[in-house]
Amino acid sequence: MGHQVLFDSELTDSQFLSLKVLIHQKFGISLSESKRLLLTNRLRKMVTGLGLTSFEELCQKIRQNASAELLSELVNHVSTNHTYFFREPAHFEFLMRVAMPEWIGKLLQKNDLDLRFWSAGCSSGEEAWCIAMAQNEYLKQVPNQFRAGVLATDLSSKVLELASNAVYPKESIRDLPAKWKDTYLEMLNSGEFRVREFLRREVVFRRFNLMNSQFPFKKAFHVIFCRNVMIYFDAETKRELVKKFLDNLEVGGYLIIGHSESLDRQDCLQYVCPSVYKKVGA
Ligand SMILES: C[S@@+](CC[C@H](N)C(=O)[O-])C[C@H]1O[C@@H](n2cnc3c(N)ncnc32)[C@H](O)[C@@H]1O
Known part of the structure; x- marks a missing residue:
């Protein structure tokens, strides 16, 4: 049976705050409280994608080694990339x-x-x-x-x-x-x-x-x-x-x-x- 990850927890206040500070510092992106749910949902995908089982594990991994690769993975999940041809013609x-x-x-x-x-x-x-x-x-x-x-x-x-x-x-x-x-x-x-x-x-x-x-x-x-x-x-x-x-x-x-x-x-x-x-x- 494949590795199945089931977790439905939310980001705790301190996890949200530390990620928010890091994301602002590295990428300039400001995340208000209203973006918390969005961030939670996006990071859930990142957690499972990395084979982890909780937000705490993700935060720990970032704390231990915020490598360029990990940060790049983080920003891939955080940034909003919506665009299309001839936008604002x-x-x-x-x-x-x-x-x-x-x-x-x-x-x-x-x-x-x-x-x-x-x-x-x-x-x-x-x-x-x-x-x-x-x-x-x-x-x-x-x-x-x-x-x-x-x-x-x-x-x-x-x-x-x-x-x-x-x-x-x-x-x-x-x-x-x-x-x-x-x-x-x-x-x-x-x-x-x-x-x-x-x-x-x-x-x-x-x-x-x-x-x-x-x-x-x-x-x-x-x-x-x-x-x-x-x-x-x-x-x-x-x-x-x-x-x-x-x-x-x-x-x-x-x-x-x-x-x-x-x-x-x-x-x-x-x-x-x-x-x-x-x-x-x-
Ligand atoms: C919504 S898209 C805009 C795309 C296009 N310019 C348009 O108007 O349709 C925003 C893009 O900004 C990029 N972005 C956000 N912060 C950035 C940063 N600090 N440095 C470079 N690109 C960044 C995101 O990765 C994302 O692809």
């Missing part, structure tokens, strides 16, 4: 109507053909593919050969694996314009859709924790997307992160967040339209 329109023409114009003047976009908190990749599609659509009409592409990062190795695989169910592409579907996706025998090879070459996926104090990028970005990620962070964590984004954004570059989010006033950060901000010179 106004942003892709903004790219094609405003950000791309502006940057292409400026770069051409300097004879620079390097366009750098970042999808920070990309989850399973849908956002990054849509950014690459929008880039591609705009660049079709530009005679010069730009080196475009997208760096896409996330904390969770599980979603990054899905992103690199680039295969998605039909529901995920429901909102994508038909023309983009035909151009950039192919249907597989399974009925799922795969991003076409030429576009797959345009996006690089990497694991990266936005809580890292140093961002390792050699050159600043022209556009940074960080949508529906900071909703899980408290105000201070968010402010610190926006500061790091600004340090890694070109003057004139755009920071795009989710429609349900907003940013506090900050030096060098100019509000453009809902959920879109521009870095201005000091």
Whole structure:
């Protein structure tokens, strides 16, 4: 008979508190009391997945050795990764109507053909593919050969694996314009859709924790997307992160967040339209 684990206990107050502190410290994610049930249910899966039998055993294991692997497993269970193609389409329109023409114009003047976009908190990749599609659509009409592409990062190795695989169910592409579907996706025998090879070459996926104090990028970005990620962070964590984004954004570059989010006033950060901000010179 297989190993059967049955446990229906709840997280105790002290277990919840210690996990909450650890998750906030390592990943910036704030868990309020209202998230307790969600955390309990998600961690139950982690406990059984690791062959353990109680939350206490899990907490002990973390206390003894919070290895990168164990923390990565923890965050895979804790983070909310929901996303889909063409979410908040106004942003892709903004790219094609405003950000791309502006940057292409400026770069051409300097004879620079390097366009750098970042999808920070990309989850399973849908956002990054849509950014690459929008880039591609705009660049079709530009005679010069730009080196475009997208760096896409996330904390969770599980979603990054899905992103690199680039295969998605039909529901995920429901909102994508038909023309983009035909151009950039192919249907597989399974009925799922795969991003076409030429576009797959345009996006690089990497694991990266936005809580890292140093961002390792050699050159600043022209556009940074960080949508529906900071909703899980408290105000201070968010402010610190926006500061790091600004340090890694070109003057004139755009920071795009989710429609349900907003940013506090900050030096060098100019509000453009809902959920879109521009870095201005000091
Ligand atoms: C809800 S998804 C957003 C996906 C996409 N940007 C969108 O708007 O549809 C949030 C993602 O943020 C990632 N995330 C949360 N905290 C993070 C951190 N500290 N560093 C990097 N990624 C993080 C999660 O793993 C998750 O995949």
